Amino acid sequence: MLCLKKVNLLILLALNVAFSACSKSKKNKQTCFLSEHYSHFPYAINQPAYTYILDNTLHEISGLSYVKENKLLCVNDEQGYVFEYDTQQKKISRRIKFAKKGDFEGVEWVGNDCVVLRSDGRLYFLGDIDNIVSESKKVKTGLGPKNNTEGLAYDISTHSLLIACKGLAYPDSTYPDKRAIYRYSIADSKLIQKPIILIDQGELEIILNLDANTKFSNKLLKGLAPSKGNLIFQPSGLAIHPISKNIYVIGSVGKLLLVLSPQGELLAVNKLKSKIFMQPEGICFAPDGTLFVSTEGKLSQAKIYQFKYKPILND
Template identity: 75%
Template sequence: MPCLKKVKLLLLLLFIVVFIACSQNKKNKQTCFLSEKYTHFPYRINQPSRTYVLSVELREISGLTYKGDHKLLCVNDEQGSIFEYDTQNRKITQRIKFAKKGDFEAVELVGDKAVALRSDGKLYFIEDLSHSKSESIKVKTGLGDKNDTEGLAYDVSNHTLLIACKGLAHNDSAYMDKRAIYRYSIKDSSLSQYPDILIDQGELETILNLDPYTKFSNKLLKGGNPSKGNLTFQPSALAIHPISRNIYVLGSVGKLLLVLSPQGELLAVNRLKHKIFPQPEGICFTPDGTLFISTEGKMMSGKIYQFDYKPNTKN
């Protein structure tokens, strides 16, 4: 009985902390932060210009990339398949089976081939996108389950892949409370020894003006698991803007969209409305800068949102 009372007391304390944190954050919540070097955010991120409601196969959509000709390539959490989605006709037009079931989190187009990322750090290179079934080559990157890899972006300038880790940034304790983006060389089949880009959770807490209650609840909720770390922000997808070359990093945990310079400097932080983005896990661009973000449906349908590119014409 004493143990049961302690558990109940802990749960009550946790509820109070989270409730106070949520109440505090509703007051004077800053929806967008822009650095001095970045004075204009080119999207109305909580006002999509178009919404695509997905069928049941993509309820748990976890990644997407732009193929061309109004087509998006998508993956979900459970199946080793790529789904081609036509935004003009608003339907799935092709399904390509490339592997057994697995926790696939992202897909990227590299030339006329595709690469899928699994949460344990493995990459699947898919050669043929023209048939319903395709052979794939599985490659170990050196990242693993503790890193919880979720984001993938192709950097055409140097033929490399950026891989974002939702979990452990590095075994070195100096990387505690950081979020890591590694660079993988396709040519050399090698991963950077250390993160190419680091996202500082403390910097985000300062920008978002998080109160002590929220910080404390984050520490309680992570349950002592070092791979979870600080829950202020956990990357779930990333993409490189085709015009500015800035890196857009999406976070389902934290409900944030970050903009980083190509060198990793934090330029912007955008809060995402939970009502629109219950679980955002995919992001990509068209060559003209049109932005697509996908969100899992949870108990409802998955969705893809389209955002028109609005550059600053004054500059």
């Protein structure tokens, strides 16, 4: 009987480790919802493995990108600088001036080059920041201030940039209850005119109202009407997972982290704790799947959180 109890205890401990990222909170509320096509969210998103405290220079950190081991790129609202942050030394290791003041919301490392996104849809191509000899190249994408572009990610498979809109999903009022992700071809210097992904706020609202023990089904949710906009989700950052290739979209407004398939299917919805993520706006991955999320300072210091990748083997 004693041996049987020990075996049962070990099984319970193993299950607890495997599904800790989508567990209930102390108040018995579900914090992570998974699609029937997605068995496991691989991060304990409200339990950072490590926290980097940033100085006032990055108090309004708004974009984040992985460069190489111990090196992240950051941009700050209203400053035309790219900052290189050293996670080993826990400080800014250098800063690169690329423009005058502006509302800069995203930064991405593309091969050996750096690209910055402004909220009016303009892109700044800096080139190799180790060998900058001239000013950056500014490009109009066709998106504008009403779209309020905030998220930027590099898709290596298509050599393109993904741009998430916090505001209008389209140049006009088309898709009023949705949030859009566009693709910008670097080779063609051209924006694909229609969104490649649309995030339905009504769908999110329905998912978050599901019973805590129920996985959501995209088939069941299809065709259900939103409940008049009680939920507001506005993307503030996105990144492509280097292993699964899924797209992670974070929203400061709405306090959610979404996981989408490369085709745009909604796979997971994570509630973010406000006391940890005061204003999350930057997200990126290391090649091994380590996740980094930055949050603005608000009433305290800005931070970068690091999360360990915990996949289920053979899944």
